[in-house]
Amino acid sequence: MKIGILGNGQLGQMLSDSVQDISDIEVSLYDLRAHSDEALDAFLASVERVSFETENIPAHIVARLESVADKLYPSLKALKTFQNRLLEKTALRAAGIDTADFCAVNSLDDLHAAVEQLGLPIVLKTTTEGYDGKGQYVLRSPADAEPAWAAIGGRELIAEAFVSFERETSVIASRDINGNMVIWPMTENVHHEGILRYSLFPAADLSAEKAQQAERYIRQLADSLDYVGTITLELFDTASGLVANEVAPRVHNSGHWSIEGATTSQFRNHMLAIAGRALGDTTAKYPAVAMLNVISDETPAEKAATIGNAFRHSYGKEARPARKLGHVTVVAKNVAERDNTIDQLADLIPAGVWKR
Incomplete structure (x- = not known):
């Protein structure tokens, strides 16, 4: 094929x-x-x-x-x-998945109305394109409406109520043409300046109830669209449960750990799904795994070659600010070993962002 x-x-x-x-x-x-x-x-x-x-x-x-x-x-x-983020949020709600309250914004008047309806702070986003923090503006006071519209307005936008969350997580699954689905263990994801910096498996202190909620959500979403392939659901972890943030209808940065860290990677299962083949096992191969993005400069990633449980992936891209140039996966027999290895690679992470 x-x-x-x-x-x-x-x-x-x-x-x-x-x-x-x-x-x-x-x-x-x-x-x-x-x-x-x-x-x-x-x-x-x-x-x-x-x-x-x-x-x-x-x-x-x-x-x-x-x-x-x-x-x-x-x-x-x-x-x-x-x-389209408006269609996405609507689809999530239709599938029975909790999201932040939201409304469409097509004018400055709409934005003022959104502030009244949703309260503050709110996150204003372009409905299309925009990733790694691009095409977004956080409003913290009514006076922010005009500069926000000046910065990213003049096109269809979505205003989302701010969600108070403890951390960001993601769940990734693959679904085949017959509706069979496999799901990888959840990761905890840490962002800085709108860009994913690292993902950790296991997600610390993740309750069984929340893990089950994430699996239920991604099944409901994929089934509602008769989805085939790998799909990613980014979730806010809040005191009252998980709230959907965004969906990626594809393999996702937070799942790159699965290449070395899982029995079958997110990439392989995507290809198996669309080829009509049986999906592979998504069990983690190690008790603890991390994925660290290489941003702007690949030099700090060179150290991975000297570390036995670290695997470097270079994307062969020209370096420039805020660009993802590769990633490093760390596999370990326990969380302490994983975190000790991350300490050795800490130059990949901006100061103060690595929270052991």
């Missing part, structure tokens, strides 16, 4: 790499940055199944996918839903 992936960045490459040992699956990557309608049509015609490494696909390309909707996984409906 020939599978085409829209996007040839690190996620597309890792998807391809994950099934290199399966002789009857061939993977082809399409460079979205070098798009032409003719090239895309030829690419789509050359493959039996189509998937994507990112939901941030331009609308004119999404329109051309209508003709191959029957071989696109996840579905066109899922892609369109999770491209």
